[in-house]
Every structure is written in C-alpha cells, then in structure tokens.
Amino acid sequence: MEVIRGDVSSNLGACLANAFLLDLKHMGLIHPKLNLKDIILDKSKIDREKARIKLSSNLQHVHQNENLLCVGIDCRIDKDTLQYKEVVDENGKKKIVKIKGAECHFTFTRETGTESKYLTHRVIPNLGATGVLLAEDVAAVLTEYNSVDTVKAILVDNTSTNTGCEAGLITALEKKINKKLHTIGCSLHQNELPFREIFKSIDGTTRSPTTFTGPLGKLCINNYQDLPQVEFPKINGPLDHHHLTEVTSNLSGEQRLLFGACCWHFPRS
Known part of the structure; x- marks a missing residue:
C-alpha cells in the first residue's frame, strides 16, 4: 500500500524490501535455517501484490x-x-x-x-x-x-x-x-452571479485577465489594505447579535474576507 501511495516503482519497492530483509538477516532477526533466496522479492511479486491491494481497497470503498x-x-x-x-x-x-x-x-x-x-x-x-x-x-x-x-x-x-x-x-x-x-x-454560485452582473453594469467588462478598465476596477489596482482605517459612525443592523459560524464556513474565500472585515469594523456588543 505504501508503494502505491508514494508512487514508487515496483523495481524500487523490491530493492527497498530486499535491502530491509538483508539488514534483518545481518542483525540475526531472521531464523538461520531460513534461506533468504526463498523470500527474496522481485518486480513481478510487487506488481501482483499492488494489483491485489488496489482491487481489495476499491471493492471495500464501493461497498461502504x-x-x-x-x-x-x-x-x-x-x-x-x-x-x-x-x-x-x-x-x-x-x-x-x-x-x-x-x-x-x-x-x-x-x-x-x-x-x-x-x-x-x-x-x-x-x-x-x-x-x-x-x-x-x-x-x-x-x-x-x-x-x-x-x-x-x-x-x-x-x-x-x-x-x-x-x-x-x-x-x-x-x-x-x-x-x-x-x-x-450551488447556492454560493448563485450568490456570486448577481454581484458579477452588477459589477459589469457599473464598471464594464474586463479587457484582460489581470486588469480593469472601469472606474471601480482602476481604484482596485493599488493595495489599500495597509492604509489607516477611516472613522465612520456605526450603523446597527439585524446581524449584530447573530453568530453565523455555520453560514460563514460555507462562504468563498472572498466572501469570508469581506465578512471578517465587516466584523472588525462593527464589533458585536
């Protein structure tokens, strides 16, 4: 199984196994009467065992x-x-x-x-x-x-x-x-599609994968995240006292980032 997981060739797997058996013999952990040639491994033995393990694992996975x-x-x-x-x-x-x-x-x-x-x-x-x-x-x-x-x-x-x-x-x-x-x-996919259409209506379509041509997109070119935050009055809303862990765990990376920024600026009382 480890040979399969590590994407190791059968030749290399046989070499490692035989080297391990030889070390065991030198350490006296193999019975002296046991002939090492009878248990030596080759590529064909490893191939047959890999096929058997794959079949057994797949059948077990399908059954479960x-x-x-x-x-x-x-x-x-x-x-x-x-x-x-x-x-x-x-x-x-x-x-x-x-x-x-x-x-x-x-x-x-x-x-x-x-x-x-x-x-x-x-x-x-x-x-x-x-x-x-x-x-x-x-x-x-x-x-x-x-x-x-x-x-x-x-x-x-x-x-x-x-x-x-x-x-x-x-x-x-x-x-x-x-x-x-x-x-x-997918609900999250549906959630992002309306925003994309609104953004296209306000800012226009993109001209390349990395640049914007509209007024909003051009403002996003620079990195503003390190600038000092602007003080503004807090507006209370219905979500202030709700814990949305179950909901936020299913949001995309951009949505979680936006939600986290809102929570930092609007701490729950």
Whole structure:
C-alpha cells in the first residue's frame, strides 16, 4: 500500500524490501535455517501484490458507499498533475516519461446533507466536455456504486453545461438512466452571479485577465489594505447579535474576507 501511495516503482519497492530483509538477516532477526533466496522479492511479486491491494481497497470503498441518494459533481483543472506520457527519443525509440501538466478532474462526492465525502474522479478533456459526455461518466459512476435505482438528487454548479434543458448534464443523465432527478444548484454560485452582473453594469467588462478598465476596477489596482482605517459612525443592523459560524464556513474565500472585515469594523456588543 505504501508503494502505491508514494508512487514508487515496483523495481524500487523490491530493492527497498530486499535491502530491509538483508539488514534483518545481518542483525540475526531472521531464523538461520531460513534461506533468504526463498523470500527474496522481485518486480513481478510487487506488481501482483499492488494489483491485489488496489482491487481489495476499491471493492471495500464501493461497498461502504453504495446505494447513494445524492451525488455532488464538480470539475476542476489541476495545473500541476503528475502524468505519464509516451515520447520518442533521439534514437527513435518510444519511452514513458513523467511530466507535470494541466488535467481536468471530474470529481464525485457523496452528499448526505450533513457531510460531503469524496467518492472518485474521472479525467475529462480540458476543453469541449459537453453535458452528454459528462452524463456518460456520471452514469458509469452510479453503476459502479450500485446507485442507479437509489439516486434521487444531483448537486451541481449552475452552468448551462450542467443544467441546460436540451443538452445539459442532468437532462442527458435522466435519459441515460431513465428516471427523473432532483437538481440541487450551488447556492454560493448563485450568490456570486448577481454581484458579477452588477459589477459589469457599473464598471464594464474586463479587457484582460489581470486588469480593469472601469472606474471601480482602476481604484482596485493599488493595495489599500495597509492604509489607516477611516472613522465612520456605526450603523446597527439585524446581524449584530447573530453568530453565523455555520453560514460563514460555507462562504468563498472572498466572501469570508469581506465578512471578517465587516466584523472588525462593527464589533458585536
């Protein structure tokens, strides 16, 4: 298991294990009558044991998480994912090399209403992943976890790829498994979309990923967080005496930062 977790090759794993056995023999911790050649390890033995451990671990994980009621799905591009790629060297020979590159992970979680637990993930194209293509992966995962008949809801971001009425993920998935599903849209995603539209209406659209062209955006170029705070009168509101730990734990980083700044300037009595 540690060889798998550490992404260690079978050859290196066998070398480390054999070196450990040799040390035990020199320390007198192996019975003298035991021939070291009978327990020596090679790459093939490590490969077979890795395959057995992977199969056993996957079956146990599926058994513990089958018959799902609600599944959460989300896509994320990891920029520094370790990948194995086939290349051709200067002699024209093909070989496998390790590289780090961008990889889009389609992640699945088990949602119970009180906790979110990782299930599995699939690798999908960085660009051009349609709702129909994603629905195929979701259906395969539901089948793997014996949950096609039990699933009732899908938790997704509110994008057209997921929620489109004609070719969206949910629509395609319902056709694929032949049953209706309850769609749970991300509330925080909905919370940020109106603000983005308001900002675009007031300040205009951006011209590049790092700069603003409108009057509000240009004011944000400089770093004002170290400037002294301006004194202003406190305005009492209905949230002054409420503890919102449960709510703030689900906010995005920017929202928590804004809420924390408000709490610093408006201390609760």
